[in-house]
Amino acid sequence: MxxxxxxxxxxxxxxxxxxxxxxxxxxxxxxxxxxxxxxxxxxxxxxxxxxxxxxxxxxxxxxxxxxxxxxxxxxxxxxxxxxxxxxxxxxxxxxxxxxxxxxxxxxxxxGGRALTTAALKGVAAAAVALVLYTAFQLGRKSLNGRADLVFVAITAVAVAVFHQSVLVTLVAVGAAAILWHHPPAEKGR
Amino acid sequence: MSDIWTLIRVFGYLSLLTVGGGMAAFPELQSLSVDTYHWLSFTQLVHLYSVGQLSPGPNMMMIIPIGDWVAGPVGAIVVALAFFGPTAILTYVVGIWWGKLAAWPWRSSIQKGLAPVSIGLLLAGCASIAKGAIIGWETALIAITVLCVLMVSKVNPAVVVLAGAAVGMIFLN
Structure with missing residues (x-):
């Protein structure tokens, strides 16, 4: 650029x-x-x-x-x-x-009316699919290699299963993933 | 007044978690707004988020009703400023420096490293919201159908979410 x-x-x-x-x-x-x-x-x-x-x-x-x-x-x-x-x-x-x-x-x-609640249930189910689809699309575009899949899994499991704070997970796994993708050779640092 | 400060603190914090999209902050949004401060129920949060997908513009405008419910219209404005302000400033600053950082080898490492983390956070957010949204085989079926439709066609996502509402009204009533 x-x-x-x-x-x-x-x-x-x-x-x-x-x-x-x-x-x-x-x-x-x-x-x-x-x-x-x-x-x-x-x-x-x-x-x-x-x-x-x-x-x-x-x-x-x-x-x-x-x-x-x-x-x-x-x-x-x-x-x-x-x-x-x-x-x-x-x-x-x-x-x-x-x-x-x-x-x-x-x-x-x-929001409490029966018809509204029914519609909202449908909307919420569709919204879940939308998020999954977004994750899938982003993954196809921006993941490089198997290590990235491991980073995805660690992040998702840490937050969703072990209820680790998003901030801590972001910083910890983020730092590890950035180091993993470190620049190739060190020339003239 | 103390409510306003809490709103600023919570949404300012959530703002910085939205790496890769608003969904990344959802687990923390749930824990703070539902469990810690009881501003709304988990079901209400799931509903607001989902309806928010139907509105144009940024897809996290659902935070505005939370601000309104807690502290009235002022709360709504405060929440919007707290949630969008910090990242706006950060993006502005990085935007100015980005071109100059092109030669810095770690720039690309940071981008490559944050990509899988942001997708992981997105999936974690998806899992959180699914707990409130997939509540039986009917809703599971709707989600699977919507996912398939999105995968194979180029239909506008908002249309599919709207279709979910219609299916819900007919079959889940």
Whole structure:
């Protein structure tokens, strides 16, 4: 990646446009934000080139935070600095946030009704499958070799079976896995 | 007021656990919000998470109702800021440095090492939520069917979750 410093050669986009673009994505991205982001930012508006989008996505996935919000920060920063990043994440979060706020109020009042409970059972079962599918897809894309499967298993079992804290597991297994994937040779450290 | 501080502490902490996605934080979210602070029942948490998959945007907006139930609209806003703020700042800083780190050999090691851990956390989260969601052969059947549909087709996940709701209304009522 030969990324130029963000000040030269990089297209700046008016802040209002950044906000409106992310507000639209935030309001329409049903079933996962990434494809919508790519469509809106790369294909439709041409604000980013595809390799850059992929690079941002890879940063987003390596850091804590959701893909949708991390992508908003990175793209917003690239297009409009700090205000761009703030407006992007705000636009991304507002529609879903308001929707879930209302949903929460309705759920508290009507969540106990038989028909609602039945629907929620179905939704929850489908959501479990969705998480499994996401894990499967990520695994196919980003696991290298058998050792990685061992790291996956240790992490999952430590948290799910032995109820170890997520933070401790993340740090301990993460450190081991990073050391396992250490850089090849040590030349001129 | 003490509720607000607790919300900030809990969701600020959960924020940093979401490596690879919001689901990674689910076991801890369950332990803190259900077992430690009794903000809601486990079933309610499973329902909120699942309904959250139907909303557009980031798929963890289900934390907002928790904030609202605990401390009203202010709680909802506080929870959102605490949950999205820390990782937003971290991502912003790393984003600036990322290009400069390209020559650092450990950058790729960190990425490769965190990938299996994040998938493990995702599976652990899946196991936690499954305990509340797979409650009989009917729900198991729905989950298996949905998984198969997602594997073989390119259908939008939100549509499949919605279909789960319809099947539930018809057969689980």
């Amino acid at each position: 030969n990324e130029a410093a963000p000040s030269d050669g990089v297209k700046k986009v008016p802040l209002l446009q950044i906000f409106l673009a992310f507000l639209t994505i935030g309001a329409t991205s049903f079933g996962g934000a990434v494809p919508y982001l790519r469509n809106a930012l790369v294909e439709r508006r041409g604000w980013l080139a595809d390799p850059e989008f992929v690079e941002f996505l890879s940063i987003s996935q390596s850091l804590p935070g959701l893909n949708a919000t991390n992508m908003s920060i990175l793209v917003g920063q690239r297009l409009g600095g700090v205000p761009g990043a703030i407006l992007a994440i705000l636009g991304m979060c507002l529609p879903g946030g308001i929707l879930m706020f209302i949903t929460g109020i309705l759920y508290k009042e009507h």
